[in-house]
Amino acid sequence: MQANDCAAALAAAEGLCEARGTRLTELRRRVLEIVCASARPIGAYAILDVLRDDGRPGAPPTVYRALDFLLEQGLVHRLASLNAFIGCSHPAEHHGGQFLICERCGCVGELDSHEVEDGIVRAAAAVGFAARTQMVEILGRCAACRDAPA
Amino acid sequence: MQANDCAAALAAAEGLCEARGTRLTELRRRVLEIVCASARPIGAYAILDVLRDDGRPGAPPTVYRALDFLLEQGLVHRLASLNAFIGCSHPAEHHGGQFLICERCGCVGELDSHEVEDGIVRAAAAVGFAARTQMVEILGRCAACRDAPA
DNA sequence: TGGTGAATGTTATACAGTAACGTGTGTTAC
DNA sequence: GTAACACACGTTACTGTATAACATTCACCA
Ligand SMILES: [Zn+2]
Ligand SMILES: [Zn+2]
Ligand SMILES: [Zn+2]
Ligand SMILES: [Zn+2]
Numbered sequence: 001m002q003a004n005d006c007a008a009a010l011a012a013a014e015g016l017c018e019a020r021g022t023r024l025t026e027l028r029r030r031v032l033e034i035v036c037a038s039a040r041p042i043g044a045y046a047i048l049d050v051l052r053d054d055g056r057p058g059a060p061p062t063v064y065r066a067l068d069f070l071l072e073q074g075l076v077h078r079l080a081s082l083n084a085f086i087g088c089s090h091p092a093e094h095h096g097g098q099f100l101i102c103e104r105c106g107c108v109g110e111l112d113s114h115e116v117e118d119g120i121v122r123a124a125a126a127v128g129f130a131a132r133t134q135m136v137e138i139l140g141r142c143a144a145c146r147d148a149p150a
Numbered sequence: 151m152q153a154n155d156c157a158a159a160l161a162a163a164e165g166l167c168e169a170r171g172t173r174l175t176e177l178r179r180r181v182l183e184i185v186c187a188s189a190r191p192i193g194a195y196a197i198l199d200v201l202r203d204d205g206r207p208g209a210p211p212t213v214y215r216a217l218d219f220l221l222e223q224g225l226v227h228r229l230a231s232l233n234a235f236i237g238c239s240h241p242a243e244h245h246g247g248q249f250l251i252c253e254r255c256g257c258v259g260e261l262d263s264h265e266v267e268d269g270i271v272r273a274a275a276a277v278g279f280a281a282r283t284q285m286v287e288i289l290g291r292c293a294a295c296r297d298a299p300a
Numbered sequence: 301t302g303g304t305g306a307a308t309g310t311t312a313t314a315c316a317g318t319a320a321c322g323t324g325t326g327t328t329a330c
Numbered sequence: 331g332t333a334a335c336a337c338a339c340g341t342t343a344c345t346g347t348a349t350a351a352c353a354t355t356c357a358c359c360a
Binding site for chain 3: 331332333334336337339340341342343344345346349350351353354355357359
């Protein structure tokens with residue numbers, strides 16, 4: 001995520017939490033900032049390292065609790081295949097999300113195609129399965145890396 | 151996976167490895183058997199417990215190496231959201247796979263819809279991303295649990 | 301018969317996540 | 331005011347997941 005996107009994400013988070021009556025505390029705000037400032041998905045312990053560099057006290061529950069709040073609010077996503085977190089690029093609407101993970105540069109883009117989501121719900125329903133939420137992580141080459149050599 | 155499915159999976163694995171010139175050793179075969187014999191996804195350390203019950207020596211790398219081989223051969227799948235493994239229900243053709251995970255009974259079904267897969271590839275291509283492989287895990291209720299109370 | 305590479309054994313460690321309990325702080329009820 | 335309460339955060343300890351690094355064994359072939 002770019003620096004200006006990061007500032008925009010923080011501003012959006014402020015507004016959303018204000019509107020929802022939830023508390024974006026200093027710690028939660030800082031964790032969101034760390035996640036959004038990272039160009040690539042970042043792990044919980046890497047976030048913790050940054051917090052400690054800040055001079056804060058900190059242990060794993062510190063960061064996991066903040067991340068739980070941010071996940072609930074839809075401000076960050078967790079990538080199950082990487083055990084890492086990224087900022088949501090459009091948090092106003094809660095969504096499962098589909099993620100494009102570049103195997104060359106490590107960047108992650110968010111897709112959020114309703115066609116894909118609905119197609120999955122329908123395909124599941126066709127075999128009697130009632131889909132509630134879905135996790136879609138796509139590995140490949142991003143536009144910038146697409147034509148690079150192996 | 152049912153017992154007869156398990157036997158069939160082992161037989162299919164023998165044939166595939168034979169045809170490919172890869173070695174389905176005693177250990178790898180036993181790990182595949184353990185995974186296929188489990189009605190639900192099974193974790194690496196649970197597999198390790200079974201191996202030890204067999205009287206084998208064993209440490210985490212033992213089972214992770216066997217699983218790496220089975221994953222490469224497309225004989226098992228890893229469910230990233232559960233950190234667990236299941237036998238592939240039709241290993242002849244390599245595939246990313248789409249998984250239907252029941253939140254009530256814990257069973258997992260394999261979907262493998264080409265429509266879904268192709269839809270994802272197209273949606274990714276539309277934003278310049280070249281998809282190589284995809285991970286789709288769908289949470290909800292299986293047909294048997296669909297109408298059960300919460 | 302000795303060399304080569306693959307598979308496995310073994311030890312140690314890194315990384316991910318949670319349980320349980322204590323502490324401070326602000327808000328509400330009386 | 332102050333007692334009661336809910337919530338966020340600090341702290342310790344632990345469980346679970348996965349890998350690095352090196353030693354050993356074994357199958358196969360020159
Ligand atoms: Zn998002
Ligand atoms: Zn890239
Ligand atoms: Zn499969
Ligand atoms: Zn079920």
